[in-house]
Amino acid sequence: MDIRRLKDVLARKVMFVLCLGILSLVFLIGAGLYIRSLPVLVSSNIKDIIFSSLWRPSQGMFGLAAFIAGTLWVTAIAMLIAIPLSVLTAIYLSEYCHARAREFVKPIIDVLAGISPVIYGFWGMVAIVPLVRDHVMPFCSRRLPFFPFASGNYTGFSVLTAGIVLAVMVLPIIISIAEEVLTAVPFGVREASLALGATKWQTVKDVVLKKARPGILAAVILGLSRAFGETMAVLMVAGCAMNVMPKSIFDPGYPLPALIANTYGEMMSIPLYDAAVLLAALVLLVVTVMFNVVGWKILGKIEYEG
Amino acid sequence: MEHRTHISTKNLNVFYGRQVILNNISIDIPNKNITAIIGPSGCGKTTLLKSFNRLLELQEGISVTGQVLVDGEDINDPKVEVTRLRKKMGLLFQRPQILPMSIYDNVAYGLRVHGIKDKKTLSEAVRHYLMEATLWDEVKDRLYKSAAKLSIGQQQRLCLARGLAVEPEVILGDEPTSALDPISAERIERKLLELKSKYTIVLVTHILRQAKRLADYVVFLYMGNLVEHGPAKEFFENPKDHKTRAYINGQFIEEPAP
Amino acid sequence: MDKRHLEENVFKTLMVAATLITVSALGFIMFTVFIKGLPALSLDMITKTPQGGYYIGKEGGILNAILGSIEIGIGATALALAVSLPVVFYLHIYRKKRSIFSKAVRFFLDVLWGVPSIVYGAFGFTAMMFLGLRASLAAGIFTVALLIMPIMARSIDEAMRMIPFELNESCLALGSTRWEMATRVISRQALPGILTAVLISFGRGIGDAASVLFTAGFTDSLPSSLFKPAATLPLAIFFQLGTPFPEVRQRGYASALVLTVLILVISILARLLSKKFVRNIVK
Numbered sequence: 001m002d003i004r005r006l007k008d009v010l011a012r013k014v015m016f017v018l019c020l021g022i023l024s025l026v027f028l029i030g031a032g033l034y035i036r037s038l039p040v041l042v043s044s045n046i047k048d049i050i051f052s053s054l055w056r057p058s059q060g061m062f063g064l065a066a067f068i069a070g071t072l073w074v075t076a077i078a079m080l081i082a083i084p085l086s087v088l089t090a091i092y093l094s095e096y097c098h099a100r101a102r103e104f105v106k107p108i109i110d111v112l113a114g115i116s117p118v119i120y121g122f123w124g125m126v127a128i129v130p131l132v133r134d135h136v137m138p139f140c141s142r143r144l145p146f147f148p149f150a151s152g153n154y155t156g157f158s159v160l161t162a163g164i165v166l167a168v169m170v171l172p173i174i175i176s177i178a179e180e181v182l183t184a185v186p187f188g189v190r191e192a193s194l195a196l197g198a199t200k201w202q203t204v205k206d207v208v209l210k211k212a213r214p215g216i217l218a219a220v221i222l223g224l225s226r227a228f229g230e231t232m233a234v235l236m237v238a239g240c241a242m243n244v245m246p247k248s249i250f251d252p253g254y255p256l257p258a259l260i261a262n263t264y265g266e267m268m269s270i271p272l273y274d275a276a277v278l279l280a281a282l283v284l285l286v287v288t289v290m291f292n293v294v295g296w297k298i299l300g301k302i303e304y305e306g
Numbered sequence: 307m308e309h310r311t312h313i314s315t316k317n318l319n320v321f322y323g324r325q326v327i328l329n330n331i332s333i334d335i336p337n338k339n340i341t342a343i344i345g346p347s348g349c350g351k352t353t354l355l356k357s358f359n360r361l362l363e364l365q366e367g368i369s370v371t372g373q374v375l376v377d378g379e380d381i382n383d384p385k386v387e388v389t390r391l392r393k394k395m396g397l398l399f400q401r402p403q404i405l406p407m408s409i410y411d412n413v414a415y416g417l418r419v420h421g422i423k424d425k426k427t428l429s430e431a432v433r434h435y436l437m438e439a440t441l442w443d444e445v446k447d448r449l450y451k452s453a454a455k456l457s458i459g460q461q462q463r464l465c466l467a468r469g470l471a472v473e474p475e476v477i478l479g480d481e482p483t484s485a486l487d488p489i490s491a492e493r494i495e496r497k498l499l500e501l502k503s504k505y506t507i508v509l510v511t512h513i514l515r516q517a518k519r520l521a522d523y524v525v526f527l528y529m530g531n532l533v534e535h536g537p538a539k540e541f542f543e544n545p546k547d548h549k550t551r552a553y554i555n556g557q558f559i560e561e562p563a564p
Numbered sequence: 565m566d567k568r569h570l571e572e573n574v575f576k577t578l579m580v581a582a583t584l585i586t587v588s589a590l591g592f593i594m595f596t597v598f599i600k601g602l603p604a605l606s607l608d609m610i611t612k613t614p615q616g617g618y619y620i621g622k623e624g625g626i627l628n629a630i631l632g633s634i635e636i637g638i639g640a641t642a643l644a645l646a647v648s649l650p651v652v653f654y655l656h657i658y659r660k661k662r663s664i665f666s667k668a669v670r671f672f673l674d675v676l677w678g679v680p681s682i683v684y685g686a687f688g689f690t691a692m693m694f695l696g697l698r699a700s701l702a703a704g705i706f707t708v709a710l711l712i713m714p715i716m717a718r719s720i721d722e723a724m725r726m727i728p729f730e731l732n733e734s735c736l737a738l739g740s741t742r743w744e745m746a747t748r749v750i751s752r753q754a755l756p757g758i759l760t761a762v763l764i765s766f767g768r769g770i771g772d773a774a775s776v777l778f779t780a781g782f783t784d785s786l787p788s789s790l791f792k793p794a795a796t797l798p799l800a801i802f803f804q805l806g807t808p809f810p811e812v813r814q815r816g817y818a819s820a821l822v823l824t825v826l827i828l829v830i831s832i833l834a835r836l837l838s839k840k841f842v843r844n845i846v847k
Contacts, residue, residue: 004741011650014650015653018650019651019654022676022717023668026672029684032687033686033687088578088583092580092583093583107835108587110831111590111831112586114764114767114768114771114827115771115824115827116770116772116773117771117772117774118773118801118802119597119824122597122820123592123597126600127596168593191364191399192404192405193415193419195359195395195469196392196415196416196419196472197389197391197472198389198415198416199389199569199572201568201571201572201575202419202572207406229682229683231680231773232772257682260682261777277686278686281687284682285683288680289675289679292674292677292678293675296671300667300671421567421568
């Protein structure tokens with residue numbers, strides 16, 4: 001056979017195999033983690049693992065509830081802060097901003113997206129922890145002595161701190177996807193609304209946002225997924241107190257990813273410990289993949305219709 | 307028939323950056339008549355139309371000099387409330403631009419935007435204007451379903467109902483039938499002929515026969531310049547400019563040798 | 565009438581405030597990094613490795629971590645490129661745009677992009693155990709490559725989407741095979757875009773800690789062999805910040821500054837390249 005054609009066919013086959021690899025990678029990862037976490041799944045009930053808050057590996061107890069709660073607190077706080085900020089910014093960038101201002105803001109968002117998580121953790125430790133400890137918490141414990149503010153933790157290392165840091169980390173993802181979705185809304189519907197005598201804001205609120213709603217939802221879901229899985233930054237500021245269920249935004253929390261990262265050193269020393277930790281990783285994988293699948297499916301549909 | 311001038315332009319120039327889109331246009335649009343703006347593609351017809359309701363200013367880089375007067379008032383004056391002006395002008399787009407809502411909400415949108423919230427008033431208006439647009443019978447059983455499911459001809463009639471619901475004085479049409487099938491196109495044309503007794507209508511069209519069917523008054527634009535304008539009968543039977551004659555007869559328009 | 569405009573003005577103010585908060589967050593972070601890091605930075609920091617007792621305040625620097633990160637970064641980027649480039653080429657040249665296969669691959673790449681880095685780290689760890697490897701430079705390279713591959717593939721894909729398709733047709737019409745077309749014509753056009761993707765991925769790779777935590781281990785010596793543990797900047801920062809000794813923490817601040825500057829420079833380079841790319845595409 002002609003050597004040119006041979007090259008072509010060979011290249012094609014190699015590339016195809018690589019593509020197959022990508023299609024199967026997620027499942028490979030899931031399978032690998034599942035196999036390694038089998039020992040603990042076999043020895044304890046899955047319900048016990050998820051709902052028990054007793055984490056005492058040396059006694060064979062592997063309850064993940066406190067860690068799941070920690071993740072939920074931190075993620076909820078982060079999203080509460082990030083969603084309004086990012087959606088408002090995205091609307092401003094896509095509908096109201098001058099071209100020059102947009103040229104200035106968009107690179108800044110890209111840089112925010114590229115900052116290392118350890119640096120975010122550093123910033124959290126050095127700037128946000130003192131802020132919470134010295135200003136926010138004293139203020140709240142004086143004026144708002146009730147749930148979810150009352151707490152006995154005065155260190156500043158809390159789910160609130162982690163939530164604030166995480167919110168900033170998640171902003172770029174939500175903003176960039178939401179802004180893309182908003183700009184993709186066709187010009188014609190905006191014209192039609194304005195031609196009826198609506199103001200720009202009415203057009204944005206009742207027409208553009210309506211059309212962009214699924215896409216913005218997808219952006220939020222993808223941001224949520226990111227917040228769920230972030231390890232380093234929350235590890236450094238969330239407090240990581242063992243076996244504590246957070247009852248206040250100022251309480252320390254121990255999110256699931258932080259658990260996985262912290263127990264690295266001791267994993268192999270206690271039986272079933274490594275299986276439990278890898279089970280936690282598997283849970284993280286399953287949850288984030290679910291969020292991602294939903295989010296990307298929505299965005300895929302929009303691209304198809306648009 | 308009143309012959310009051312409803313809209314007029316005086317020395318209207320429109321630029322996109324340095325490029326001239328409309329050059330020194332001065333015309334009068336007569337009240338409660340159908341005026342057709344005709345000419346080959348890309349010669350500024352839509353630009354002229356959109357200067358009447360100030361939709362032009364949405365695009366970056368556009369600058370306008372000269373005056374556009376509606377009922378004698380310059381609409382580009384900064385003191386003019388643009389949303390009130392646009393309420394006076396209804397616009398039908400070439401491709402029906404339905405809003406992402408139900409059929410009911412589409413028609414009610416204009417009213418809601420201007421502050422009318424009373425459910426009874428809204429329902430009455432929706433029914434009335436859908437009937438005006440001859441769409442009522444086809445949609446009365448699915449008012450709350452999405453408007454996207456309608457056929458393109460129905461969508462354009464929906465847009466007409468929506469536009470009429472805000473009670474404009476002028477109906478602007480940017481080639482409103484060119485995307486439709488012949489039957490829907492005919493329905494819209496017939497409706498426009500009925501509506502001219504109540505509204506001033508300005509239509510942009512590149513279909514000469516449509517202009518002949520509908521127009522009382524014709525404006526002919528070529529390459530951004532006003533070539534000729536006048537009452538339809540005279541325009542089509544006795545064109546004065548050679549370019550007009552060429553265009554009406556379907557020939558290429560030749561510039562005279564320098 | 566006034567009510568509408570009032571509402572609009574309220575929201576406009578909120579929107580501008582939100583944007584300002586977002587922008588100043590970056591300013592706040594950069595300010596913190598420089599203010600804390602600059603005073604602690606010394607030449608020793610970046611030219612020496614940790615001497616005995618470094619973590620309790622004695623002499624040394626983080627050269628081990630800087631070199632370790634760079635080596636892992638380069639290795640991982642090369643490995644990820646070796647997979648991403650063929651895959652993306654394949655999708656653009658050998659498959660139609662709307663084929664189910666392309667959509668599936670792109671979809672899974674997007675999902676992989678969202679997998680947390682700690683999960684990649686945990687998986688890398690299980691793979692390591694399975695293959696009988698210990699914490700090593702090689703394991704770190706492999707895991708980080710997994711992490712950055714989706715990012716790189718996405719960026720290259722977006723760069724290639726901007727290349728006009730007619731280029732493909734004219735090549736084929738002239739009788740070349742698809743492979744030849746890929747390597748000669750498209751690469752040249754896509755080169756700046758590919759470089760940008762490489763830079764962005766490199767930046768993400770050296771900044772991540774969770775993926776190397778389990779896999780690359782840590783050591784105070786310079787990276788020597790592929791099968792020995794290697795230090796990384798993010799972990800060095802993490803460890804230094806976690807000690808009770810203020811002098812060591814200060815050095816942690818300086819290390820954070822080094823990492824930030826490194827990533828900033830890469831970001832700026834990537835931006836400049838991508839602008840050049842957009843300008844040079846055949847129209």
